[in-house]
Amino acid sequence: MAYVDIVTILAVFQFIVFGFKVGRARGLYGVHAPATTGNEIFERYFRVQQNTLEQLLGLVPGLYLFSHYWSPLVAAGLGVVYLIGREIYAATYVKDPAKRSLGFGLTFLPVVILLLGALFGAVRTTF
Amino acid sequence: MAYVDIVTILAVFQFIVFGFKVGRARGLYGVHAPATTGNEIFERYFRVQQNTLEQLLGLVPGLYLFSHYWSPLVAAGLGVVYLIGREIYAATYVKDPAKRSLGFGLTFLPVVILLLGALFGAVRTTF
Amino acid sequence: MAYVDIVTILAVFQFIVFGFKVGRARGLYGVHAPATTGNEIFERYFRVQQNTLEQLLGLVPGLYLFSHYWSPLVAAGLGVVYLIGREIYAATYVKDPAKRSLGFGLTFLPVVILLLGALFGAVRTTF
Numbered sequence: 001m002a003y004v005d006i007v008t009i010l011a012v013f014q015f016i017v018f019g020f021k022v023g024r025a026r027g028l029y030g031v032h033a034p035a036t037t038g039n040e041i042f043e044r045y046f047r048v049q050q051n052t053l054e055q056l057l058g059l060v061p062g063l064y065l066f067s068h069y070w071s072p073l074v075a076a077g078l079g080v081v082y083l084i085g086r087e088i089y090a091a092t093y094v095k096d097p098a099k100r101s102l103g104f105g106l107t108f109l110p111v112v113i114l115l116l117g118a119l120f121g122a123v124r125t126t127f
Numbered sequence: 128m129a130y131v132d133i134v135t136i137l138a139v140f141q142f143i144v145f146g147f148k149v150g151r152a153r154g155l156y157g158v159h160a161p162a163t164t165g166n167e168i169f170e171r172y173f174r175v176q177q178n179t180l181e182q183l184l185g186l187v188p189g190l191y192l193f194s195h196y197w198s199p200l201v202a203a204g205l206g207v208v209y210l211i212g213r214e215i216y217a218a219t220y221v222k223d224p225a226k227r228s229l230g231f232g233l234t235f236l237p238v239v240i241l242l243l244g245a246l247f248g249a250v251r252t253t254f
Numbered sequence: 255m256a257y258v259d260i261v262t263i264l265a266v267f268q269f270i271v272f273g274f275k276v277g278r279a280r281g282l283y284g285v286h287a288p289a290t291t292g293n294e295i296f297e298r299y300f301r302v303q304q305n306t307l308e309q310l311l312g313l314v315p316g317l318y319l320f321s322h323y324w325s326p327l328v329a330a331g332l333g334v335v336y337l338i339g340r341e342i343y344a345a346t347y348v349k350d351p352a353k354r355s356l357g358f359g360l361t362f363l364p365v366v367i368l369l370l371g372a373l374f375g376a377v378r379t380t381f
Contacts, residue, residue: 005319005376009369012312016366019308033351034297043161049308054146054176056311057183058139065132097160112143115136122132170288181273181303184310185266192259224287239270242263249259 004067007079008060014086015056018049044097048090055086055107062114069121078110085110131194134206135187141213142183145176171224175217182213182234189241196248205237212237258321261333262314268340269310272303298351302344309340309361316368323375332364339364 022045026032029039036046059082067075085106093100149172153159156166163173186209194202212233220227276299280286283293290300313336321329339360347354 002376002379005322006373006380008315009319009373009376012315012369015308016312033347033354034294034301035291036301037162037164037291040161047161047163053308053311054142054180057180058143060315061135061139061187065136068132093160100160115139119133119136122129122136126129126133164289164291167288174288174290181269181307184307185270188262188266188314192263195259220287227287242266246260246263249256249263253256253260 001067001072003076004063004072004079007076007083008063010083011056011059011079011086014083015049015052018045018052018090021045022049041094044094047097048093051089051093051104052086055082055111058111058115059107062111062118065118065122066114069118069125075114078114082107082110128194128199130203131190131199131206134203134210135190137210138183138186138206138213141210142176142179145172145179145217148172149176168221171221174224175220178216178220178231179213182209182238185238185242186234189238189245192245192249193241196245196252202241205241209234209237255321255326257330258317258326258333261330261337262317264337265310265313265333265340268337269303269306272299272306272344275299276303295348298348301351302347305343305347305358306340309336309365312365312369313361316365316372319372319376320368323372323379329368332368336361336364 022042025039025042025045029042031038031042037043059079063075063079066078085103087103089100089103089107092103149169152166152169152172156169158165158169164170186206190202190206193205212230214230215233216227216230219230276296279293279296279299283296285292285296291297313333317329317333320332339357341357343354343357343361346357
């Protein structure tokens with residue numbers, strides 16, 4: 001399970017780093033709290049962080065449940081794809097939001113595989 | 128525990144579907160990323176997803192902790208009420224945000240019962 | 255582990271209370287759903303809740319993983335610092351967003367200690 005723990009912690013730290021970039025963008029583009037709009041570039045950094053938050057909510061249960069019903073190693077491997085996909089997502093979104101699809105897919109797909117695998121495992125165990 | 132796992136995964140998938148509806152509403156109402164405002168109907172879809180995210184943060188720990196201290200079957204049953212309540216919430220909110228109370232109550236109540244039950248169980252175990 | 259469960263549930267209830275304050279601020283300052291902007295004081299309550307959501311995503315895995323690799327009691331203690339720090343954060347942010355640093359630090363620091371401790375424990379176990 002320790003592999004899965006490491007990937008989970010790295011995913012949370014990645015999210016924290018995206019949060020710091022939002023904070024830095026507040027200063028750079030003059031968007032003062034509590035505002036979250038007013039500058040297009042700031043809003044891109046903000047949406048990267050918010051979307052990552054949404055994906056984390058699927059990733060973490062997916063990692064542990066897939067790990068429980070199938071394999072911690074495969075779960076951790078899918079988590080690594082997620083981590084790389086999120087970096088691509090963040091880098092492309094900030095440059096041009098219209099180009100965020102590849103990075104989004106590379107994080108969404110592992111999350112869906114983890115969740116569907118876990119669902120299949122849980123249903124098979126129950127019935 | 129597998130019942131609880133199934134409900135958790137379904138709740139995450141429900142959230143993902145709400146996210147897709149936000150994406151579709153972007154196209155339908157011309158709200159381009161990174162914006163999250165500008166069209167009232169889009170904003171309703173967006174708030175449904177965001178509020179669901181907030182509720183998931185209470186549901187998932189509630190399900191597992193209630194399950195641990197009391198009964199996985201009762202936890203899963205309350206989770207099913209949550210799933211139905213969220214569908215009512217989403218459907219009514221998009222039509223008229225002022226009518227979101229019933230659906231909100233039907234998800235908020237099971238979450239609070241799960242958390243209070245778990246708190247009572249944990250306190251009783253400790254002292 | 256029951257200490258950690260109690261702190262987790264209290265952190266979720268704290269988040270729920272912040273959510274209720276957002277609802278109350280909607281009424282007080284005339285910001286009707288689905289809007290989340292339009293009044294500076296409302297936006298402060300809203301950002302307090304949103305930022306707490308972001309921190310919860312690090313706190314909960316941090317609590318359980320630190321607890322697993324090191325000590326549930328130390329984890330719960332750091333969680334108590336988090337709970338107090340969040341109250342300071344909320345109180346100061348609503349008065350003046352520029353003064354939110356102390357409360358932010360008092361919640362961010364315990365979360366980072368929990369996560370780094372857990373990461374160190376997990377890496378040591380694996381290799």
